[in-house]
Amino acid sequence: MLNIWGVMLFIRLSWIVGQAGIGLSVLVIGMATVVTTITGLSTSAIATNGFVRGGKPTFIKLFVFFCLFYFFFLSGGAYYLISRSLGPEFGGAIGLIFAFANAVAVAMYVVGFAETVVELLKENGTLMVDEMNDIRIIGAITVVILLGISVAGMEWEAKAQIVLLVILILAIGDFVIGTFIPLDSKKPKGFFGYKAEIFMENFGPDFRQEETFFSVFAIFFPAATGILAGANISGDLADPQSAIPKGTLLAILITTLVYVGIAVSVGSCVVRDATGNFNNTIVTELTNCTTAACKLNYDFSSCQAGCQYGLMNNFQVMSMVSGFAPLISAGIFSATLSSALASLVSAPKIFQALCKDNIYPGFQMFAKGYGKNNEPLRGYLLTFLIALGFILIAELNVIAPIISNFFLASYALINFSVFHASLAKSPGWRPAFKYYNMWISLVGAILCCIVMFVINWWAALLTYVIVLGLYIYVTYKKPGIGNEFQPFFFSLFLHNSRPQCLIMTGAPNARPALLHLVHAFTKNVGLMICGHIHMGPRRQAMKELSTDLAKYQRWLIKNKMKAFYAPVHAEDLRDGGQYLMQAAGLGRMRPNTLVVGFKKNWRQVDMRDLLGSISIRLVVSQEDLSRVKPLSDRLRFCWSIRGRGWKDSNTTTVEKRLLDASTQFQKKQGKSNIDVWWLFDDGGLTLLIPYLLTTKKKWKDCKIRVFIGGKINRIDHDRRAMATLLSKFRIDFSDIMVLGDINTKPKKENIAGFEEMIEPFRLHEDDKEQEVADKMKEDEPWRITDNELELYKTKTYRQIRLNELLKEHSSTANIIVMSLPVARKGAVSSALYMAWLEALSKDLPPILLVRGNHQSVLTFYS
DSSP states (O other), X not given: OTTTSSHHHHHTHHHHHHHHHHHHHHHHHHHHHHHHHHHHHHHHHHHTSSOOOOOOOGGGGGGTTSSXXXXXXXXXXXXXXXXXXXXXXXXXXXXXXXXXXXXHHHHHHHHHHHHHHHHHHHHTTOOSSOHHHHHHHHHHHHHHHHHHHHHHOOTTHHHHHHHHHHHHHHHHHHXXXXXXXXXXXXXXXXXXXXXXXXXXXXHSOOOOTTOOHHHHHHHHGGGGOOTTHHHHTGGGSSSHHHHHHHHHHHHHHHHHHHHHHHHHHHXXXXXXXXXXXXXXXXXXXXXXXXXXXXXXXBOOGGGGGOOSBSTTTOTTHHHHHSSSHHHHHHHHHHHHHHHHHHHHHHHHHHHHHHHHTTSSGGGGGGGOOBTTTTBOHHHHHHHHHHHHHHHTTOOHHHHHHHHHHHHHHHHHHHHHHHHHHHHHTOTTOOOSOOOOOHHHHHHHHHHHHHHHHHHOHXXXXXXXXXXXXXXXXXXXXXXXXXXXXHHHHHHHHHHTOOOOEEEXXXXXXXXXXXXXXXXXXXXXXXXXXXXEEEOSOHHHHHHHHHHHHHHHHHHHHHTTOOOEEEEEEOSSHHHHHHHHHHHSSBTTBOOOEEEEOOOTTTTTSOHHHHHHHHHHHHHHHHSOOTTOBOOOOOXXXXXXXXXXXXXXXXXXXXHHHHHHHHHTTTSOOOSOEEEEEOOSOSSSHHHHHHHHHHTSGGGTTOEEEEEEEOOGGGHHHHHHHHHHHHHHHTOOOSEEEEETTTTSOOOHHHHHHHHHHXXXXXXXXXXXXXXXXXXXXXXXXXXXXXXXXXXXXXHHHHHHHHHHHHHHHSTTOSEEEEEOOOOOTTTSOHHHHHHHHHHHHTTOSOEEEEOOOSOOSSOSOO
């Protein structure tokens, strides 16, 4: 509010009402509010997409509340925001424009201050030269003093901010009170109090001196800026994800109501033209005088030769109407000088941030800072010269449209950056603020561009040419980006760390449910490669490979699966898996996630054939494959096949269940749950996949429930801690359950069931002679030794106990996503590892076992 209320409120709003009338003035305010509200929504989305890390200068902390909008730019502000969202090409262009806009803003506020001072001098008959030159003289002196204050330091300003805000509020209140006190001494100046005649006369427009609706809008628009204030202090707020949107939108609402209220009030109380002469009182009735002033016994018809008072002629109407005029002057001085000072400080900081990024090597000299606060003294001097040049124009109505053009350009890019991030559906784009819409942001960007052209087509065109030229320069010259710009590339990596999946499907049509599930979170935005390993005689396998390549790619297209089919020939599954992980993909389109289907009948097959499948998991978990993020999954296509109909003698029933199972992820999932059992911190992949699922149409009605392990005496504490963590990750959840009994020993019957399951795979070396046992262990390394079983008893009990808890809490979930037990190569036998997975997932809904490589895919930061 401190930044939105300013010079335009006190010395131009009344003039705008005079030109456009009450009706169109409200429309002008409404249009500005639409633009700023859309941009406010976009800003709220960006500001709540994690905590923006951007090395704020130390001195900002000395006066956090000082002109928040402008301090948003001190740490790079909109430049930082756009450059880290759209890249250095757009960021560099808008950074230059923003720095220039803030330098011009210094001139606008100083001229507003000088205008008020000259008006006071004029009232007392003490003009130095004339009005125009006095504005130039006072403006030049003021900007020199402000430059000195900026360079010397402004620690004292921190304590003055609340005082300044109170002065502004008192000044507005002073005006409102004054409207109800129509003194006779003020009537010759056009102020009569609230009159229906004046309201009706001032309701319609009366554009003069070649002004139009959009020229008036251009002059007013800088009054609506200041909406980006909260984003700069996100690190200083207790709950920025809630405070920034509420503060921004509430400030827009309050200031808009005040602007509209003052516009209607002043338009209802003051006539457009008045002489200020008491002799204009009507003594006898005039037949040819029909103005509102005439009806109130004043004849201002002589104003055809020019008047000094009234809405159209006096920029100090609010002072004249107020109950105590000096308070309005104090409000103007506090608003203009504090804003001018903030702009004078912020413009060099924006330019310095831009120069540090080394986007434009020619400006590198301005990156240098001085003193403990790294002050950009060279930037101060450049800003001072630009501001001084515009101060010499000495006309607020000329300077304001220039600033409007630049602010609209930056707002357009902010809105477009939100649309761009939403359209890309980046996993890193998870704003806590949900009340934005990508299409509304796009409309906001287009609206800003249209308004720029309508206000001044050649200025808008020039801005676009500058932005395009700078964009082309950065794109083709590719200057060396400095260390300060590395956060952009880090952010870009995080925003695009979505699972790019290599699925070991074999023939794609053999595992449709697995395919549909992965396709649910890779469709349109991620890579999916269906890996098929052909084994056997090489000549025969190569023929099959050639035939299958065309066959299954056509099948994927026919079934609208956006995936690639990648067949390879290998001697065994292990080698084939390695070939696929090394060769699949092209350039940056390479898989970073491995998806492996669980072999349901593993107990019925020869364990030697199963070793290859297990080895694929071991390769991913143990070997240093820097571009592969391990996700090994156990997906049971349909839990009803096991124990609930599998032994059904009716073959048709079994086939129907199999068909339903294969298509279950093609259907809309309805209002059900995705249960996430986050037992280990694997970098966040176990949480990211469920989140990506809920962004898709078929899964959007599903709620995420999170289950974690904890201690029985710390359940509430652990729940709150997890809720805070998920909030910082911007992951929506419906419930968090802390399992205090996760380490309890499982039931005896379940332990017995596990022992019965592994019995055929045990070595029982203690019951055999040493030589026989050693020979058997060498020939059948997959067998479970007595020593191994005892060594991993705790881990075995954990899998059985987890199955009991899963049945208790997640039996009705659409899908369960759970941390995958790690297989240790050479330490855990294949049969025991498979038995763990079997025990863990027995008689449950589809379960996806996930294990990341501890590389963070979810961060607090945007």
